[in-house]
Amino acid sequence: MKKEEIAERVIRVTARELKMSEDRIQPEHHxxxxxxADSLKAIELVAAFEEEFELxxxxxxxxxxxxxxxxxxxxxxxxxx
Amino acid sequence: MELRPLEHVQEPxxxxxIFPHSIPPLIRFEDRIRETIDGEEVEFDPRSMIDRDIHxxxxxxxxxxxxxPPYTRKQMxxxxxxxxxxxxxxxxxxxxxxxxxxxxxxxTIDACxxxxxxxxxxxxxIRANIGDFRLVKEMGLKESGLLTSCxxxxxxxxxxxTRQQAMDQYLEVVEAALEAGVRPRCHLEDxxxxxxxxxxxxxxxxxxxxxxxxxxxxRVKIRLCDTMGFGLSFPNVAEPxxxxxxxWRMKEECGISGDRLEWHGHNDFHxxxxxxxxxxxxxxxxxxxxxxxxxxxxxxxxxxxxVMEYIALKGDLCGIDLSVITELAEYFQRDVGAxxxxxxxxAGRDFNTTRAGIHAGGLRSNxxxxxxxxxRELLGRPPRVAITDKSGTDGVALWVNEFLxxxxxxxxxxxxxxxxxxxxxxxxxxxxxxxxxxxxxLEEQVELHFPELYAQARxxxx
Numbered sequence: 001m002k003k004e005e006i007a008e009r010v011i012r013v014t015a016r017e018l019k020m021s022e023d024r025i026q027p028e029h030h031x032x033x034x035x036x037a038d039s040l041k042a043i044e045l046v047a048a049f050e051e052e053f054e055l056x057x058x059x060x061x062x063x064x065x066x067x068x069x070x071x072x073x074x075x076x077x078x079x080x081x
Numbered sequence: 082m083e084l085r086p087l088e089h090v091q092e093p094x095x096x097x098x099i100f101p102h103s104i105p106p107l108i109r110f111e112d113r114i115r116e117t118i119d120g121e122e123v124e125f126d127p128r129s130m131i132d133r134d135i136h137x138x139x140x141x142x143x144x145x146x147x148x149x150p151p152y153t154r155k156q157m158x159x160x161x162x163x164x165x166x167x168x169x170x171x172x173x174x175x176x177x178x179x180x181x182x183x184x185x186x187x188x189t190i191d192a193c194x195x196x197x198x199x200x201x202x203x204x205x206x207i208r209a210n211i212g213d214f215r216l217v218k219e220m221g222l223k224e225s226g227l228l229t230s231c232x233x234x235x236x237x238x239x240x241x242x243t244r245q246q247a248m249d250q251y252l253e254v255v256e257a258a259l260e261a262g263v264r265p266r267c268h269l270e271d272x273x274x275x276x277x278x279x280x281x282x283x284x285x286x287x288x289x290x291x292x293x294x295x296x297x298x299x300r301v302k303i304r305l306c307d308t309m310g311f312g313l314s315f316p317n318v319a320e321p322x323x324x325x326x327x328x329w330r331m332k333e334e335c336g337i338s339g340d341r342l343e344w345h346g347h348n349d350f351h352x353x354x355x356x357x358x359x360x361x362x363x364x365x366x367x368x369x370x371x372x373x374x375x376x377x378x379x380x381x382x383x384x385x386x387x388v389m390e391y392i393a394l395k396g397d398l399c400g401i402d403l404s405v406i407t408e409l410a411e412y413f414q415r416d417v418g419a420x421x422x423x424x425x426x427x428a429g430r431d432f433n434t435t436r437a438g439i440h441a442g443g444l445r446s447n448x449x450x451x452x453x454x455x456x457r458e459l460l461g462r463p464p465r466v467a468i469t470d471k472s473g474t475d476g477v478a479l480w481v482n483e484f485l486x487x488x489x490x491x492x493x494x495x496x497x498x499x500x501x502x503x504x505x506x507x508x509x510x511x512x513x514x515x516x517x518x519x520x521x522x523l524e525e526q527v528e529l530h531f532p533e534l535y536a537q538a539r540x541x542x543x
Contacts, residue, residue: 039473039474040473040474040499040502040503040506043474043495043496043499043502044499044503046495046496047496047497047499047500050496057496059494059495059496062496
C-alpha cells in the first residue's frame with residue numbers, strides 16, 4: 001500500500017476514534033500528549049487500525065507507537081507497496 | 082554510608098529457593114533465637130523444625146462447634162473424611178477431638194471410626210470430674226482432654242476453689258484416666274493469665290511425676306490454652322504472656338517434652354495464627370486448630386493457615402492435599418450454611434481476586450507476579466479479577482479469557498476485548514454506577530461480542 005494512502009487512512013481513523021476533525025491532526029502529533037488519547041483510547045485506536053487495515057497486530061508492539069508519523073511508518077512496514 | 086554497586090544481571094533473580102511458586106513460600110532460619118529467662122540467656126533452635134515431628138491437631142468439632150449450632154452427624158462425618166484427605170497419610174492432621182456428652186456426639190464418633198481412616202485419630206474432651214470420665218471409658222478412646230483451668234480467675238472466681246482443691250481434683254481425674262488406660266491431656270485453661278510459679282509449674286510437675294513411670298502412650302500431655310488470646314510471640318516479653326518463656330518452663334522446669342506439648346490459641350487480639358506458629362518454632366510439636374478458624378468468640382488458629390505454615394517450615398507438601406481446602410470451603414458454605422468472608426485467606430471467594438488494573442496487567446503477563454503461589458494447581462483456584470472502573474482493559478482481558486477457558490495463543494488480546502472495557506467505563510462515567518460489574522453482566526457482554534466462543538464455553542461447562 002502506498003504510504004500516502006496509509007497516512008490518509010491513519011488520520012481518518014484517528015480523527016474518528018478521538019472525535020476531532022482531520023485537519024487538527026499533524027504528522028508529528030503524539031497520540032497521548034497532543035491528541036489526548038488516554039490508555040483506553042490508545043487500545044481502541046489500535047483495535048480500529050486492525051479493523052481498518054484488516055490486520056491482527058502484535059499488541060505490545062502496536063502500543064509502543066506514539067505518534068501519527070510513527071503509525072504511518074509502522075503500517076507501511078507491515079503493508080509494503 | 083557506602084553505596085553498593087547495582088548488580089547487572091542477564092536473568093532475573095526470583096529467589097526461587099524461598100518462592101518456588103509450585104508450593105507456598107518457604108520459611109528459612111539462619112540462626113538460633115535467644116530469650117532471657119530469669120536473667121539467663123537461653124537459646125531455641127528453629128532449624129530443628131525440619132526434623133521434629135510437628136503436626137496439627139483439630140478441634141473443629143469441639144471448640145469450633147462452641148461458636149455455632151451443632152453440626153449434624155452426616156456433616157461431621159463428611160468433614161472428618163475431608164480432614165483425613167487434607168492431612169494425608171503422614172498424619173499432618175494428627176488428631177481431632179469430640180465432645181462426648183450427647184448421643185449425637187457419641188454416634189458421630191462411631192460413624193467416623195467406621196470410616197477406617199488412619200488419621201486424624203479421635204480423642205475426647207471432658208470436664209475434669211470423675212463422673213465425666215465414665216464417658217471416655219465407655220467410648221473406648223485412647224486419649225482425652227481434661228479441662229484443668231489454671232488461672233486464679235477460673236480457680237477462685239469460677240470454680241470457687243482454693244488452688245489446693247483445684248489441683249487435687251485435677252490430679253484425681255488424671256489418676257482415674259491412668260487406671261482406665263486412657264492417656265490424659267490436661268488443658269491448662271487460661272495459662273497466659275495464670276500464676277506460673279505459684280500454680281502452673283507446681284501442678285504440671287506433679288502431673289509429670291504421676292505419669293513419668295508410665296509407658297509412653299500414657300504419659301501426660303499438656304495443652305497450653307491461650308483462652309483469651311493474651312499470648313505474645315515477641316522475644317523477651319514478661320510472663321505470663323510470653324509464649325517462649327512458657328514453653329521453656331514446661332520443658333525445662335516440668336520435664337514435658339515437645340511431643341507432649343500442644344498449643345491452643347484464640348484470636349481476641351488478631352494473634353491467633355502467629356502465636357500457633359510461634360509455639361511450633363519454640364518447641365511445641367502440636368498446634369490445635371479449627372477449620373476456617375471457627376471457634377469460641379473470635380475463634381482459634383485456622384487449620385488452613387497452619388497447613389500452609391507447616392509446608393513453609395518443612396519445605397515440602399508432606400502428603401498434604403491442599404485442594405481439599407477448596408472442597409471444604411464450598412461444603413461449609415453450601416451445605417453447612419457457614420459464612421466465609423470474601424477476603425479470607427486461601428478459601429474466601431476473593432482471596433486471589435484483584436480489582437486493580439495494574440495488578441491485572443501483571444497477572445496477564447505472568448501469573449507469578451500477583452499470586453502467592455500456584456493457587457490454580459494447588460487449590461484449584463486460578464487468580465481472578467473483579468471488574469470495576471479500576472480494573473482496566475487488562476482486567477477485562479483476564480476475566481474474559483478465564484471465563485472462555487482460552488489458553489496460550491488462543492487468548493484474546495486487549496484490542497479484542499476493548500469494546501467490553503468501553504462498556505464498563507461507560508457504566509461508571511455515563512451511568513454514575515458505584516458497584517462492581519457482576520459476573521452475569523460480563524457474561525452478557527461476552528455473549529454479545531464473542532457469540533461463538535461464548536457458545537463453546539457454555540457447552541463445555543454443561
